[in-house]
Amino acid sequence: MCGIIGYCGPKPMGEVLLEGLKRMEYRGYDSAGIAVRSNAEITVIKRAGKIATLREAVQGELEGDCGIGHTRWATHGGVTDENAHPHLDAAGKVAIVHNGIIENYSVLREKLAAEGVEFASETDSEVIAHLIAKLYDGNLAAAVQQVVQLLKGTYGIAVTHIDEPGVLVGARNGSPLVLGVGEQEMFLASDVTAILGHTKQAIYLEDGEIVTITADDYRTTDLQSRKVDKHIQIINWELEEIEKGGYRHFMEKEIFEQPESILRAMQGRLDHEYATGHLGGLNMSKKELLDLERVKIIAAGTSFYAGLVASYLIESIARIPCTVELAAEVRYRNPIVERNSIYFAISQSGETADTLYAMRELQRKGARVLGICNVVGATIPRESDGGVYIHSGPEIAVASTKAFTSQLTALYVFTLLIARMRHMSYEAGMMFVQALEEVPDQVAKVLNLAPAIAEIAHKYHEARNFLFLGRGINYPVAFEGALKLKEISYIHAEGYSAAEVKHGPIALISPDTPSLFLVPDDALREKVISNMKEVKARNGQVIAVCVEDDHEVAALADDVIMVPRVHELMYPFVMTIPLQLFAYYTALELGRDVDQPRNLAKSVTVE
Numbered sequence: 001m002c003g004i005i006g007y008c009g010p011k012p013m014g015e016v017l018l019e020g021l022k023r024m025e026y027r028g029y030d031s032a033g034i035a036v037r038s039n040a041e042i043t044v045i046k047r048a049g050k051i052a053t054l055r056e057a058v059q060g061e062l063e064g065d066c067g068i069g070h071t072r073w074a075t076h077g078g079v080t081d082e083n084a085h086p087h088l089d090a091a092g093k094v095a096i097v098h099n100g101i102i103e104n105y106s107v108l109r110e111k112l113a114a115e116g117v118e119f120a121s122e123t124d125s126e127v128i129a130h131l132i133a134k135l136y137d138g139n140l141a142a143a144v145q146q147v148v149q150l151l152k153g154t155y156g157i158a159v160t161h162i163d164e165p166g167v168l169v170g171a172r173n174g175s176p177l178v179l180g181v182g183e184q185e186m187f188l189a190s191d192v193t194a195i196l197g198h199t200k201q202a203i204y205l206e207d208g209e210i211v212t213i214t215a216d217d218y219r220t221t222d223l224q225s226r227k228v229d230k231h232i233q234i235i236n237w238e239l240e241e242i243e244k245g246g247y248r249h250f251m252e253k254e255i256f257e258q259p260e261s262i263l264r265a266m267q268g269r270l271d272h273e274y275a276t277g278h279l280g281g282l283n284m285s286k287k288e289l290l291d292l293e294r295v296k297i298i299a300a301g302t303s304f305y306a307g308l309v310a311s312y313l314i315e316s317i318a319r320i321p322c323t324v325e326l327a328a329e330v331r332y333r334n335p336i337v338e339r340n341s342i343y344f345a346i347s348q349s350g351e352t353a354d355t356l357y358a359m360r361e362l363q364r365k366g367a368r369v370l371g372i373c374n375v376v377g378a379t380i381p382r383e384s385d386g387g388v389y390i391h392s393g394p395e396i397a398v399a400s401t402k403a404f405t406s407q408l409t410a411l412y413v414f415t416l417l418i419a420r421m422r423h424m425s426y427e428a429g430m431m432f433v434q435a436l437e438e439v440p441d442q443v444a445k446v447l448n449l450a451p452a453i454a455e456i457a458h459k460y461h462e463a464r465n466f467l468f469l470g471r472g473i474n475y476p477v478a479f480e481g482a483l484k485l486k487e488i489s490y491i492h493a494e495g496y497s498a499a500e501v502k503h504g505p506i507a508l509i510s511p512d513t514p515s516l517f518l519v520p521d522d523a524l525r526e527k528v529i530s531n532m533k534e535v536k537a538r539n540g541q542v543i544a545v546c547v548e549d550d551h552e553v554a555a556l557a558d559d560v561i562m563v564p565r566v567h568e569l570m571y572p573f574v575m576t577i578p579l580q581l582f583a584y585y586t587a588l589e590l591g592r593d594v595d596q597p598r599n600l601a602k603s604v605t606v607e
């Protein structure tokens with residue numbers, strides 16, 4: 001989604017801003033722009049399209065004492081140069097960039113228009129620039145403070161004024177904004193990746209806070225001008241982690257990082273002495289964990305599918321009822337919060353609006369909501385009542401891969417913990433611990449199948465429809481595989497329970513609609529084989545992901561991907577990897593923009 005960068009300092013202004021925007025490209029955007037303040041004027045350059053187009057438009061070095069930049073993901077108004085940010089007021093004295101949505105913009109716009117203000121764009125954001133210009137009385141922070149109180153909706157903003165050399169003001173409500181503290185330089189950004197090349201010291205703004213920065217100082221206040229003391233936090237990501245490191249795409253790199261990222265998600269969390277899990281961040285006493293009667297999970301997209309896998313696990317080994325709901329549906333259904341229940345809000349980014357708003361609604365009703373997040377310091381982990389960081393490292397590709405397997409890992413550790421407090425024996429706990437610890441090596445083995453999977457992708461890349469079929473704990477993995485293929489190859493794909501196919505989707509089966517079956521060696525294997533036969537009998541092409549040496553399945557399928565035999569509850573890990581690779585290689589065959597697929601954003605901060 002949209003990205004903000006702001007800079008006060010001695011480095012070449014245009015370069016810092018363009019580099020910051022480039023680092024945020026992964027978030028998804030359709031236009032970009034920068035504004036640089038100098039004593040003569042505020043220079044704004046903005047273009048629809050990619051940052052490369054903007055870079056071409058920036059002739060030479062831009063001199064200035066501060067500047068702001070933005071990547072826009074269109075909401076109000078089409079993808080045009082005019083609608084791209086930054087936006088100026090009519091006199092060209094104020095420039096703003098804005099993330100979020102101003103819900104009352106049409107009322108504000110009408111009022112300003114009645115006063116004679118002419119608008120240059122169709123966006124909701126432009127009103128902010130005009131309002132600041134109107135209320136400015138020699139103090140930019142004071143004008144921003146007044147204006148944000150007129151706004152309804154969400155915003156992260158950065159503002160510069162021609163009369164305030166070397167000063168930027170930022171404010172946030174519902175859309176992230178972080179202050180980067182450097183040596184004789186300061187940054188504002190919506191995402192730490194934009195500033196990681198310059199500083200690791202970050203201050204996360206809360207809703208209702210305003211920050212004023214110069215190259216060597218910053219001041220944070222609330223909306224009543226009261227000073228707010230903030231702590232500097234150290235960003236624990238390395239610059240190399242947000243670079244491709246020899247891989248063609250971030251997605252490829254992130255798929256191949258999974259042996260290490262899964263290991264990081266379990267490190268220090270498995271207790272061999274008592275064959276259990278240990279998660280310090282839950283903030284729950286032993287009694288509260290023992291009293292737990294229900295687990296509920298809210299999430300979106302891939303995180304939702306990780307939650308679905310966990311629900312099978314939690315019910316089967318901890319014997320606690322677990323339900324999973326799309327976060328977007330939770331908020332507006334007036335959810336019932338039951339006693340002795342906990343909610344998990346799963347979110348890689350920790351900023352997904354649907355999940356965040358559902359979490360707030362549940363908390364309002366007294367729920368205890370725990371976050372399972374990757375991005376440290378993001379809004380969901382900060383506002384949750386506790387939780388678990390999955391420590392995947394930055395996930396840059398829009399299609400989520402390593403976060404999924406790390407979310408699973410964290411949820412597996414949690415399940416072990418509560419299962420061992422209930423019905424699970426020490427021996428069963430120890431087997432589970434060992435099985436989980438073997439996962440990174442088994443995932444590494446599956447990654448060795450990449451060349452063979454690339455060949456299968458080559459064979460099927462012209463199909464326009466695909467079915468992904470699984471059962472039991474691997475049924476959500478089928479959904480995840482279908483989502484990956486849709487997102488990056490634009491091939492229509494649906495996930496189903498293999499058993500459900502005969503209830504309708506079988507009508508789609510033809511030689512042109514291949515099916516990918518997940519056939520682990522578990523209690524449902526025979527049933528899935530029957531479902532495969534039903535598809536084969538109707539001339540459907542079948543790719544099977546099965547365990548090594550499963551000759552029966554190999555004989556039935558047109559193509560086969562053989563994964564290592566694992567503990568039956570660990571198949572979601574080893575079955576997911578081939579699906580990620582299959583989607584990746586199919587997208588490559590089709591020449592798609594793998595890391596930034598069309599229309600998608602990495603972190604979806606609007607409802």
Ligand code: AGP
Pocket residue numbers: 300301302303346347348349350351352355398399400401487601602603604
């Ligand atoms: C996955 O590949 C997606 N791009 C998307 O479905 C994503 O999982 C979803 O938007 C939720 O994001 P979150 O985990 O950051 O909340």
